[in-house]
Structure formats: structure tokens, C-alpha cells
Amino acid sequence: MAKQIIIDPVTRIEGHSKITIKLDDMGAVQDARFHVTQFRGFEKFCEGRPFSEMPSLTGRTCGICPVSHLMASAKACDEILAVEIPTTAVKLRSIMNLAQIIQSHALSFFHLSSPDLLFGMDGDPATRHILGVVEKYPTLAVDGVMLRKIGQEIIELLGGKRIHPAWVVPGGVSSPLTPADREIILNKLPEARAICERTLSWFKGVLDQFKDEVNTFGNFPSLFMSLVSPSEDGKLAKLEHYDGKLRFMDADGKIVVDQINPNRYMDYIDEAVEPDTYLKSPYFKQLGYPDGIYRVGPLARLNLIDVCGTPKADQELSEFHALSSGPNLSSFQQHYARLIEMLYGVERIEELLNEADILDKRVRAFAKPNRSEGVGVSEAPRGTLMHHYKIDDNGLITWVNMIIATGHNNLAMNKSVKQVAQYYVKASHLQQGMLNRVEAVIRTFDPCLSCSTHAMGQMPLLVQLLGPCGELLDEVKRG
């Protein structure tokens, strides 16, 4: 008898979602799928608006990572203007982008995922949440709050207000960095660095306890994609979050394609729409659908590079790379990758703030639209973020396409859920530990569902166990 177990909603991720697990006649997992249930409709809604509004409009796509959308959007607008923005503006935007990565990773790691790591996947749900962490591991909880706060404060200092800053504009940024603000940011960094280092060494200490999770949490071969930039000597690929070129690597560590100008993403990526989810499923064109499954995000970024480009992060990166011969295939290691990226972010912000031209007053290029189309690609905390706009002769938007990290990861998330379910679902009833692991594997991707379904519709929320003819065998509701 085929049975279907549906876990819903997944707690502790942003937005709403649903997971279905299909069992075959023997009660073994046949298929598992992650459904997304939110509607935002942004792509349509932007049509007819002036392109210069796009950074703000798309920043509204998401309350969690508006800064990432600002980056990709402003870059798409720069392309429409066909200007090269002042180098100081590039650096200032990069600082803000890194601050966003720090604050978002801190939220993901400390607030959303640390309860599972500290109390174990089978820990009592009554304490396995951030308040439980505050009670039992106050230092770690305080570190998380502090690190996130520092990231947010940097964003606020640069952009004027924490959420949806209008400081990032087509052509650059709207105001230069003041010497006083530079000092304030520099003074915050030592504490941020100490927190990152502390947490990394703690995490590496407990990693051994999670062997099962490392092996079963989305540990499967797939492609990886991210932006990378060349090292100084041009020989190595360096960690990049703001600019750079796209690179794809296969599960054996072979670079499949490299040096792709981000505005040619469409030559490499296609999007499939599946009937039972509102999330589009992008895939790598050369391998077709659904074989062209690829992952983006912290793990992908670290797999794709040779160096981070900052001293401490590079030490950590070599340890991380030593864990596997080729790319690290376990999605569980996203947590680890996030910690390294935060350390990198802190180091890199410091480097940028110490550059000679960081206080330069020329931070914006002015122009009228000189192209009818623009693509902007940046690395958001959750992975590669793509904005693509077309405008009419008057500068009004006629067409928008956005591919968001959670979208890129859609096929990989399904595969991860299936893998966990295969390992943990043995009987046809719902075990707490299994449910937690299925949810936890989704959380390793840190999916931000409110923005990843910007183009589709709404689904009801429920938990169901279905028989072969679709008959309802059991129902579970949570949250």
C-alpha cells in the first residue's frame, strides 16, 4: 500500500512550506518533495514602473534579505545605464553586502539551526529552540545576537536605516562614507571576529557528533554554482559575493564551465515549472531536467574556490577543503561554510575600510538608460541571486525575471528531503526524530520562502498520510 506522509509547516524557516513523503507498497520511501506555498507576484507587479525604482521595489520582495536584492537590482540598473560605477561605490556596496551576509548567516546559524546542534536532532521540542539555547548556552546565544547586531549596524550606518535602505542606487550609492562612520565600523570588527573564531572552534569540536547527519543530510552528487573572481595573480579562484564570473563545478570537482559573464546566465540555466510546487526549478542546461541539478549558497561557494583571499578565513578554508577529496557534498556542511564566510566577511570588510579611496566622495555615475536590458547577479547569503530587466524606450520596465537562491536550490532540496526520508522513515508512522531531520535538512539550505516564490500562487497547509488510491490514512498538523 503506498502511503504519503506530509510534514507541514516546516518550523523555523522564513515563510511557509510543506513536505510530502510518498511511501511505496512496502512502506519504503518512494519520493519526497518540498512544496512552497507563498505568493508574491513581484515580477508582474514591477511591469510599467520606472527602472530606477527597481532596487527599492525588489528590495521589498523580501524583508529578510532586502540588501541582497538591492545589490542585484542596482547592478542590473547599472547595466541598463551602461556605466562603470566608481570603484569606491563598488567597495561600499561590497561592504554592505558582506554585512548582510554576516547578519543573515548569524540568524541562520545561531537562531534557527543551533538548537538542533546543541540539543541534538532528537532533543525535546519544548527546549529545542532559541530560547532553550539562551537558557542553557547563554554565551553562544549572546554571541549570535551580537554578531547579527553588528551586521545590521553596519548596514544601518551605510544605508541610513536597517531595513530597505535606499542608499544603493543605479549608478552607485547615494552618499559617501564619512570618516566617523568608518571608525565606528572598524571598532566593531574585533568583537565580530572573536565571535566568529570562537564559534568556529566550538563547531569543529562537535562536528564529530553529527556523522549521521553529515552522511545523510543532502549528501549526494550534484553540480555547484557561484560567482568567483580571480586571485591577484589570476591563477586561483577567489571567494566573491558582489562581482565576478559564474562558475559550475561537478560532483567530482571538475570545473564544467567557467568565466561566464553573468549576463549570459540564460545560456546555461533553464527553468522548469512543476505542477505541485510554486517554486520554479532551474537546472543546468547541458545536463537537462532534472539531471542538471545544482546547488548554490555557502557550501557551493566554498567548493568552487581555491582561496577566500583573507588570512584567517583561508586557514579555515584549507581545513574545510581537507574534509573531502573533491567538493564537499553534504548539505549539512552549509553550517560550517556559513561560519567560514562570516569570518571572511569580517576580515574583508576591514580590508576594504582600510583601502585608500574608501572615503572618496565620487560614489555615483549618472547616465540615462543606454541599454534596453540589464542583468545583475550577486551572491546573497543563500546563494546566487539574479535580476534581469527589460525596459521600453522611456525607461519603463516591460519584463522582469528573478532567480533567487532558494529557487536555484529547489531540485537539490527535494533530493535532500528524499535522502533523509529514505534513511529515517522505516515504518509508515511519523516519528518525531525523522520529522525533525527532514525539517532540519531543509533548514541547512536556509530557504527564504517569502521571496523565492515571487512569481506563483498559494497552497493550503496540511499534514497527510495518503494511501495508493489517494485515500487519507492519517493526518498530522504542527505549528
Place this chain on the structure above:
Amino acid sequence: MAVTTLKIDGKEVSANEDETILDVAFQAGIKIPTLCHIEGLTDIGACRMCIVEVAGSNKLQPACTTKVKDGMEITTQTARLKKYRKMVLEMLFSERNHVCAVCVSNGNCDLQTLAVEHDLTHVRMPYLYPKTEIDASHEWFALDQNRCVLCQRCVRVCDEIEGAHVWDVSGRGVQSRVITGLNEPWADSDTCTSCGKCVQVCPTGALSNKGKATGEMTKHREFLPYLAQRRHDHK
């Protein structure tokens, strides 16, 4: 010219007979909220934000177009006036699509300022969400009907100061729209001199310079009283 005396909010003031309540109140340092009024252009009483109570009449009078009379007793701040002013604002917001958070005029908008001054926390009537267009055909300027409050400052400044009379209002009631030329794209107007005065006087984000990002559109209106005076002197 005959001089009259009257009372505004209990304060004795004297005025010339051809002056409006708004003028006299302003000179006496009494602030009455306005939206369609702008110093230098003829008042038309379009928005009704400036309503005041006149003793002996149950009708609320627009201060910007009502001439003073001898012995008038005017009140500018009462619960009743506040209620109606707030309602005017609510209707303006519900009639078009105002999304301040992404608007070019966010932070520099007369409508938004009035909303803040009147503690407008929400709108009680249903939003109409009209589907209105943006005319961005002009090389430098854009008209976003979504933000227009039909104050007709653009119509008046273009006619009275620039002398081009590009702007008019077409339609009636909620269908009213400001238009350029004979309701043709702005770029096709033969009379528009591209002086930009309409953009500067527009109280909201309805008229703006192209390419401005959110909150970047600030208006400069210093020119208006000066130019108006010069036009007047030449007549």
C-alpha cells in the same frame, strides 16, 4: 482699499478686503493646513484641506478662496475641522496608489507630511486601486498618475507663469486625470518648453525627474513667488 477687522482663533486682525482668510491668517502667524494652495499661483479651492469655521455659518469655508469680511469670526482648529481634514486625506490616499516606501518623493512629499501632521495611521475607506499609467515619454520628466492628487498646481504654473498651458484635467470625478496637450504623450506636446516648473510645484511624487531613486526627488520652489511677482509687475 477698505480695511476690515476680524477675528481668527480669537485674535483681532486687520486686513484688506480683497485678501483671503488664508493670507490674513498667514500674516498673523496662524497656520492652516493646505495642499493645492501654493504661494504665487491663483487659488482654486481644489483640495479642501484649508477649511475653516466662520461664525454664523454652518458651512465650512476653504480659507484659500474665501475673502475676508468685516467682523468675521473664524476658527481654524476644531475637532470637526480635524475630522474633515483627516477624511480628505484618507480619500486622497484611497483614490490612487500611494506606496511611500518605494516612491521617489518619500520623505519630501506634501501629502505625506500632511498625513503625518494629522496622525493618519490608517485609511477607513476601501482603496480603489485604479490601474493608472506612467507617462515617461518626456526626455527628462515622468508623470505617475498613481501619485496625483489633482491639485492642479501643474496646470496653473504652466498656464500662469510659463504661459505654455500644456496641462489640463480630463474626465470627471474619480476618472479625472491631468493630461498633457490634447491627451497625448508628454513628449508629443508642441507647447511644452521643458522648463520643469510643473515638476517643481507638484506636491507629491506624481511629477518627478526621470532616473530618481526612492526618496531622491526633492522639489525647489523658491523661483515661484519671485517669478509670480515679476509677471504681476509687467501686467
